[in-house]
Amino acid sequence: MQWLQDKNNKSDVIVGIEPTGHYWFDLGAYLEDEGILLVMVNPYAVKQTKELDDNSQSKNDNKDPKVIAKLVIEGRYSTPYTPGGVYADLRIMAANRKRLNRELIQFKNRFARWFAIYFPEYTEVFGDYEAQSSILQKSCGVGKYPCGITLESEK
Numbered sequence: 001m002q003w004l005q006d007k008n009n010k011s012d013v014i015v016g017i018e019p020t021g022h023y024w025f026d027l028g029a030y031l032e033d034e035g036i037l038l039v040m041v042n043p044y045a046v047k048q049t050k051e052l053d054d055n056s057q058s059k060n061d062n063k064d065p066k067v068i069a070k071l072v073i074e075g076r077y078s079t080p081y082t083p084g085g086v087y088a089d090l091r092i093m094a095a096n097r098k099r100l101n102r103e104l105i106q107f108k109n110r111f112a113r114w115f116a117i118y119f120p121e122y123t124e125v126f127g128d129y130e131a132q133s134s135i136l137q138k139s140c141g142v143g144k145y146p147c148g149i150t151l152e153s154e155k
Contacts, residue, residue, distance in 0.1 A: 001036065016072035018043050018064065019080075028080060039077040041068050 001013055014037045017024055024040075031038045050067050071077060083091055108130075115122050115129050122129065 001034070013037070014039055014072060016041055016068050016077060018046050018068055028082060032082070037079070039072060039079055041071040041077045045071060045076060 005011070005013060015031055016039050017027070019040045020043075024038075028038050046064065046067050049071060050063055053067065054063070082088075111129060
């Protein structure tokens with residue numbers, strides 16, 4: 001980068017990217033450490049500008065850098081916010097909490113489906129598999145296995 005700056009007599013550099021998933025994180029950290037400004041252009045804006053420029057919907061990676069550079073020159077970009085320290089930890093924990101809640105809902109739905117398929121009478125007796133009476137019944141071992149099912153290890 002410094003070589004390009006010196007060659008073209010430029011004092012500042014702006015690196016513009018079209019972000020794709022998480023792939024830009026390492027580049028962003030590197031550029032931040034080097035003191036180089038990283039900006040992002042909206043992928044939708046890149047697509048629309050590309051179509052306007054050549055009146056074609058064709059996807060061509062050779063055109064992307066030119067379109068991204070044009071959008072950066074025009075100032076149609078945003079700077080990424082990358083928190084540090086406790087704020088970075090908080091962002092990670094919030095994302096993990098969201099993911100875990102989504103997985104918990106999936107598991108609950110899966111259990112509800114299994115109960116509806118294999119033990120349809122269960123909800124008539126207990127109302128809900130998470131109900132207090134249902135949990136008590138499971139923990140006391142009363143009616144350990146419905147329908148007279150016994151495990152091979154218990155025979």
